[in-house]
Amino acid sequence: MAQKYIPLKDHDAPIKVLFTGYLCAVGIGYLFALVQILFTHGMADGKFGLSIDDIVYSYYGNRSGTVLETKLNGSMKENATEKQRFQIIQWIRDGAELEEYKSSGVEKIIEERCTLCHNKEASGIPDFSKFETLKALTAEDEGATFSSLTRVSHIHLFGISFIFMFVGLIFSFSETTATPFKCIAIGMPYVFLIADILSWWLTKINPMFAWLVVFAGTGMGASFMFMWVTSILEMWLYQYAYVEEWGVLGQKVRETFAAIFTQERRDRSKALVQTLSQKLLTVWKEQLYPAIKGLFAKDSTPKG
Numbered sequence: 350m351a352q353k354y355i356p357l358k359d360h361d362a363p364i365k366v367l368f369t370g371y372l373c374a375v376g377i378g379y380l381f382a383l384v385q386i387l388f389t390h391g392m393a394d395g396k397f398g399l400s401i402d403d404i405v406y407s408y409y410g411n412r413s414g415t416v417l418e419t420k421l422n423g424s425m426k427e428n429a430t431e432k433q434r435f436q437i438i439q440w441i442r443d444g445a446e447l448e449e450y451k452s453s454g455v456e457k458i459i460e461e462r463c464t465l466c467h468n469k470e471a472s473g474i475p476d477f478s479k480f481e482t483l484k485a486l487t488a489e490d491e492g493a494t495f496s497s498l499t500r501v502s503h504i505h506l507f508g509i510s511f512i513f514m515f516v517g518l519i520f521s522f523s524e525t526t527a528t529p530f531k532c533i534a535i536g537m538p539y540v541f542l543i544a545d546i547l548s549w550w551l552t553k554i555n556p557m558f559a560w561l562v563v564f565a566g567t568g569m570g571a572s573f574m575f576m577w578v579t580s581i582l583e584m585w586l587y588q589y590a591y592v593e594e595w596g597v598l599g600q601k602v603r604e605t606f607a608a609i610f611t612q613e614r615r616d617r618s619k620a621l622v623q624t625l626s627q628k629l630l631t632v633w634k635e636q637l638y639p640a641i642k643g644l645f646a647k648d649s650t651p652k653g
């Protein structure tokens with residue numbers, strides 16, 4: 350059958366460079382996105398690392414309290430006295446009204462104890478010189494707000510569909526994947542993208558859907574990886590990867606290694622490593638270890 354398109358491997362070098370540059374930039378972007386997920390959502394339950402709890406807290410929230418209360422009993426505990434904290438919590442439970450904020454003296458406590466850090470100049474933490482900012486933290490912790498979800502949803506839908514537009518377009522010039530599978534690989538990210546966004550909203554309503562977030566995210570990543578790797582291989586390593594097969598590539602790698610690391614060179618470096626480690630061991634035994642031991646001995650003698 351006649352080809353209806355130019356296969357990736359037959360494109361001109363400038364086009365290959367363009368495609369590769371784009372794929373590399375987008376690939377690095379993907380890695381940064383993963384790091385960001387780890388540091389924002391990953392910390393939601395107070396522990397490092399991603400878990401289903403993180404996803405539930407991020408989207409559904411911790412419905413048994415307010416953020417302000419949770420913090421006053423947690424990482425902000427040291428910033429106010431027992432009595433002041435009690436006063437603030439009392440005010441929250443009474444409805445956190447502006448009038449009472451001023452009359453009950455909570456405003457003074459916040460000014461005295463909190464705006465030291467929580468002010469206009471501080472970045473990344475809320476500015477308590479604005480009442481509305483403080484007030485916002487006295488609502489039930491319902492996770493992501495509808496307005497933030499709306500914002501992130503449309504940014505994700507527009508932005509990510511663009512990324513997959515070009516990754517898919519580049520991949521559509523590949524020739525090693527059968528047409529039906531190509532259609533699946535190209536269409537899948539869009540299905541997963543919509544499922545991913547939908548799953549955030551569903552998780553906001555019911556924490557059960559946190560699993561769908563994980564599933565959709567993994568599916569999107571898998572399609573991305575597959576298209577990325579296939580495109581790069583076909584452009585630059587077609588001969589090795591698809592004609593002469595990986596075995597041949599492996600053989601070439603081994604041959605190259607063998608040529609660089611000849612037996613003689615290997616023996617020499619082995620000997621070098623041996624003498625070096627021998628020397629290090631002697632230094633450790635005769636100088637470092639006694640020195641450290643001496644430090645500890647000094648430390649444990651009573652002062653006086």
Ligand code: HEC
Pocket residue numbers: 416417420421424425428429459462463464465466467474475486
């Ligand atoms: C020494 C500086 C400092 C002081 C004083 C301080 N905070 Fe904080 N606050 C921080 C930092 C840093 C964070 C972010 C890290 C964290 O969440 O623990 C934070 C976070 C918070 C958060 C969470 C904000 C969010 O959006 O998740 C709340 C609520 C809070 N502080 C309340 C208070 C209150 C109330 C006081 C006064 C009693 C106070 N803080 C005093 C430094 C301070």
